[in-house]
Amino acid sequence: MVYIGVALGGMLGSLLRYILSLVTANILNDGFPTGTLIANLAGSLFLxxxxxxxxxxxxxxxxxxxxxxxGITGSFTTFSTFSLETLLLLETGHIGMASLYILISVLGGLFFAAAGYKLGSKNKSRPGVGVK
Structure with a gap:
């Protein structure tokens, strides 16, 4: 059952990431991989x-x-897309944009994962508080 859960979650997460990338590309259309960045930072916070x-x-x-x-979070976030988008930015001469993307992705991912972990830890020792 775990395999089925991961597979179904993976389908949902990848679909959500694809939609997010399309929406941000259509709205911003600036060449910066905002959709992947949002997915990776939000996924780090959530996870x-x-x-x-x-x-x-x-x-x-x-x-x-x-x-x-x-399933969901692992397929919603993506290191391979981040890597390819960074490579494409570098190959097209957008070194500053690629550097910014790397910096925000790595430091932001660590920050949001730590923030999410801290939020999840908050009040967990108090009985009756939080998710049951």
Whole structure:
């Protein structure tokens, strides 16, 4: 069942990322990979929170934890697309934009994962507070 959960979650997460990329490209149309950046930062925040709040506290069945954490979040965020978009920016001479993208992605991802984890940890030691 875990494999099915990851597969179904993966379909949903990749579809959400694709839609986000299309929407941001149509709105901004500036050549900067905003959709992937938003997906990766939001996914980092969510996965930090999700891990701290639900997985570590064993508040979810293993199938749901894998479906949401690995399936949806893992396919919503993407290192391969980040890498390719960075390479394309570099190859087209947008060195400053590529550097900014790398900096925001790496530092922002770490910051948002830590923030999500901290948010998930908040009040978890107090009985009756948080997700049940």
């Amino acid at each position: 930090g929170w999700f891990t701290s709040r639900l997985i570590e506290q064993k508040k979810l069945d293993a199938v749901w934890a894998a479906a949401i954490g690995t």
